[in-house]
Amino acid sequence: ISINALQNFLEQMESGYSKHxxxxxxxxxxxxxxxxxxxxxxxxxxxxxxxGV
Incomplete structure (x- = not known):
């Protein structure tokens, strides 16, 4: 995966954890x-x- 895709995923994960x-x-x-x-x-x-996933 691209670095941008990984960074976006990690940022979304972080924002999800920050809610709780x-x-x-x-x-x-x-x-x-x-x-x-x-x-x-x-x-x-x-x-x-x-x-392959």
Missing amino acids: RNPYHNLIHAADVLQTTYQIIYNSGLMVEVN
Whole structure:
């Protein structure tokens, strides 16, 4: 994906998290969930299945 698309996605994600004042569900939590999801998909061998998505 392009850098602009990634930046727009991250900005939209940030604005969505900023609406809610929940101390747990914040940008650090979002990054943690994203990284954990990636690791699970990568380590399980499913990356081949979702590579075109």
